[in-house]
Amino acid sequence: MTQVLCVVPADHVHAEARGMVRCLQLEQFRSLLSSSGSRSQRRSKAAKVQGDANSDWSSWYGHDLSEAARAFRKHCIAAVQATEAGDAALPLVDAACEIVESLLTGVGEQMRGVRADVEVRALQASAGGRQAGRREEIVSLEMRLGTASPLVGEIATRSRVAVNVQVTQALRFALLQPPARPLNEPVALRVEGLDMPTLPDCVCARTQMxxxxxxxLNPTSAYEWWEQNRHTRFPLQTSKFHRVVESLLEQRGMKLLGSQVAANSFWGYLHTTGLNVEVLNFHFDKRMQGGVTVTALLRPPKTEAEAADREQVKIITKQLLTGNRSSADRLAPSGINVGAMIAGPEVGQPGAHPRVIAKLLSGAQWWGVGEDSWHRWDETWLCTDKKDVLGRVVKQQGRIIWRESGTGEATPPTPRDNSNGDLDTLCVDAAAERANALDGRICFLILFFLLSYVFYSIQRPLP
Structure with a gap:
């Protein structure tokens, strides 16, 4: 039987009505209204419930994207705990919320001049929907941007993925009702208004070849064509795709693997297709560190050509996953995790690590060009974690630089660093960090061998 939430003075309640409705005292109701979000930016709608099981029962409204992400997480946890799945589904929900939070926080930090209206709503799934086995929405987040065009995020070149990120003026995430047994079925996050289109030069190179x-056209001929034409048709100064490819192929580890591996890797890049995600599914998987993976369901292709390209890239991705996932995890972790998100389970492998995907979608805190070769033309070259002399990460760094579409370079006006350094300082600091990391590793190896020698000398019996 549906219960009605109402607020009325106690002396106006008829005696016969007290047995049919539960009334919430005024102070308790005020407390409920103040339980979520900042006082200046929230709008709770708890009093709107009037007997309809599909009505809103709680919401948050504001303009601060970081606060909106926290409200979304809070509502998701509360809503999931009220379902049959309960706390068992929370690790999957946490992974979903981390991806949402990474994206929103980055946009909010970098695009401070853009107005965003955000509403988080928690919905009650209907009993009929549960009985029918439908996956209804239980929490949604809707963001509307006050821009004339979409936002475009340039992913750090050293993430080695041949796509951008695009957020339309209307972005929406919706957590679906979790399954009763989340150990066997995924928790789903519906996505609207988020796209990852292929880099334009990648499409251009593929068309020309x-x-x-x-x-x-095959991996070997494509790679030979690329080597002959890359500098004239896709100069490093202007071609993001060329820089992405070069960031992988210039690594010492890749060069040691030989030209055929380079050709196969380029073949995979060449067939990159856009990722128009419809649903992200979060699974328990003991094979993955942390025990949770994410896979993606894409929207249907718009053309026959796009469908054919998707099939081709899926074949290549499956080959990379089955033959080179361990080395790819080391050389291009973002790229191989995107591939695993699309095709991992189809070849008996885990999906992507949610934190890798969250980091790929996170906003950079500092950025700038490198100091030599083509690095001096890449504004994202400094979008890497800061490490100490032993190579340990001491400060995490995001991977995306946001801009409004059509405004030129994918870089906000002033690169920001907590150290308040300018570009020259950042470049010098980056070079110093690389040198210090190398010196630290050398010192560590020397110390290790000295200690090993001392230990061996102690253990060796005297003559």
Whole structure:
């Protein structure tokens, strides 16, 4: 039987009505209204429940994206705990909320001049929906941007993925009702207004190769074509795709693997297709560190050509996952996790690590160009974690630089660093960190061998 929430003075309640309705005292109701969000930016709608099981029962409204992400997490936890799944689903919910929080916080920190209206709503799933086995929404977050065009996020080149991130003027996340047994079924997060389109130069290179190589297009011929034309048609000064490819192929580890591995890796980059995610599914998986993975369900392709490209890139991705996932985890962790998110379970492997995906979507705190070769043209070169002399991460760094579409370079006006350093200082600091890290590793190895020698000398019996 549906219960009605009402607020009326006690002396106006008829005696016969007291047995049919539960009334919330005024002070308790005020306390409920003040339980979520800042006083200046929230708008609770708890009093709107009027007997309809699908009505809103709580909401938050404001403009601060970090606060909106926290409100979304709070509402998700409360809503899931009220379901049959209960606390068992919370690790999956936490992973979903971390991805939402990473994206929103980065946009909010970098695009301070853009107005965003955000509403978080918690909904009651209908009993009929539960009985029918439907996955209804239980919490949603809707953001509307006061911009004339979408936001475009440039992903750090050294993340080695050939896509951008695009947020439309209307972004929406919705957590679906978790399954009763989350150990066997995923928790789903519906996504609208978030797209990851392929880098334009990647599409251009693929088109030109198909026209010029025709039936002779294969990994080896494509790589040879690229080596012959990359500098003239896709100069490093202006081509993000060229810089992404070069950031992988210039690594010492890649060079040691030989030219055929380089050709196969480039073949995979060449067939990158856009990721228009419809649903993110979060699974328990003991094979993954942390025990949780994420997979993605994409929206249907818009054209036959896009469908064919998707099939081709899925074949390549499956080959990389089955043959080179361990080395790819080391050389291109973001790229291989995106691939695992799309095709991992199809080849008997885990999906992506949620924290890798969250980091890939997180906003950078500082950025700037490198100091030599093509690095001096790459504004994202400093979008890496800060490490100490032993190579340990001492400060996490995001991976995206946001801009409004059509405003030129994908860089907000002033790079920011907590040390308040300028670009030259940041470049020098980065070089010093690399040198210190190398010196630290050398010192560590020397110390290790000295200690080993001392231990061996102590253990060796005297003559």
């Amino acid at each position: 198909r026209e010029e190589l025709g039936a002779g």
